[in-house]
Amino acid sequence: MSLFFNKVTIIGVGLIGGSLARVMKAQKICGEIHGAGRGRETLEEAIRLGVIDHMGRGPAHAVEHADLVVLATPVGTFASLVREIAPHLKNGAILTDVGSVKGGLVRIIEGLLPPGARFVPGHPIAGREKHGVGAASEDLFRGAKCIITPTEKTDVNALEAVTALWTAAGMNVVIMDPEQHDHIFAAVSHLPHAAAYAMVSTVAEFSSGADNYTTFSGAGFRDFTRIAASSPEMWRDICLLNGKNIVEMIEQYQFALNRIKKAVKHNDGRKLEELFRSASDVRRGMQ
């Protein structure tokens, strides 16, 4: 099967959307790329950088005649965006996304689409240290995992095409169901973000006036809380969309903290070392 899309529309031309555009251009996977999104300046920059070819008058207009539409805006915008573009998708168009929540959101999007549109939910686990289309690179995805979460409604050919697309970007595609995705990412991504926000708040509460505790933080605290600098709106939306799993994970985490607290309170060095050692072994095994 040769992978080629005549017209591609990317909604949200930031780091992820822009990098995917660069992959498609570099590998001649597409004819022309249209961009859409809230920021006119971002789109103009994307054209200037050669990341996209055209900018539409809005998402609905931009997706007309597109063979592939990629949602690369924050997940909180997906439902209303799909509602807006759904009537304008051509018959047979493939719609995919790069959102970090699947589960119920996938079912909502499926419910909004006309019968001829083919949705393939995706989640490339790409580095997000940098932001914006200026940092977009065809190498961003190389070697990382991309989770694709088809449902019983997913068109097999569309699934194959999206799999081929991310494979072309250098990613290792993993297929799983949307609910399993959300449980896993509640644990490895959403919980750590919530925990980092909570940690910064905790320390900030002791940091009034001259006694600013954060000025004494070392590399550990900085590493630990780096993700707390992430966009509050984006993480608000992720937490709301994956609420049930996140509540479960926070509770599990509080339980693990309780075990440590109890061992400290009881001055139980043996237990404490055991708790730390098992975690330390897992973490060392990760790299």
Added chain:
Amino acid sequence: MSLFFNKVTIIGVGLIGGSLARVMKAQKICGEIHGAGRGRETLEEAIRLGVIDHMGRGPAHAVEHADLVVLATPVGTFASLVREIAPHLKNGAILTDVGSVKGGLVRIIEGLLPPGARFVPGHPIAGREKHGVGAASEDLFRGAKCIITPTEKTDVNALEAVTALWTAAGMNVVIMDPEQHDHIFAAVSHLPHAAAYAMVSTVAEFSSGADNYTTFSGAGFRDFTRIAASSPEMWRDICLLNGKNIVEMIEQYQFALNRIKKAVKHNDGRKLEELFRSASDVRRGMQ
């Protein structure tokens, strides 16, 4: 005042002890440096690298005639080490340490020393990404903070000498009392370590068999949990020595997590964004 020690003894010639030795040699602050510690091989390596000049037959022997003795082993060993070396310290000797717990431990050490020995508790906040004497560098401390926590018993001249030593190493010396130190570091260092161990345990519990959740972790989780690879024994001892403050911080942290959990449970986007935004603002302000 010219800063010079005829004989210096460093107990625990790892990254910190070794780097301090390199500073003293580079700046000709000392005559000869003796090393002591549990690992014979480490000491032999330190001699081969020119970090120290001699290795003693044990701490008690090594500290004889020393003008400056530096405790650079894990804090859990301090009390028994001081008990062992106390009778061998020469009159007027300065004893200092690099431990990350002060508070009650400082009082314990003071209680163990003979009247002629002058203890100055210190805590250089140095990067600990690398380990061992092989990574020791005279530049390790440059630009970072060193906390010195004198008590009403601390000799003023000894305090001045230790302050001058860390200043010579390029550190910004901050003076505070031992109890305040332990409250601050429970927040910015000890709590994050406990939290990272708890986080890894939480995720590991969902990682049985083929479904290893940790294999899906991105840069956020890895940053967040890097410190969980630290030595379990060392952190056990720190938690036990600073137990009261750490229990307080874990409780504050659980309280902050509860606020987030509650907002997620109640689908309260406004509250969630407010919680995330205030933390995000603090974190962004930190660099």
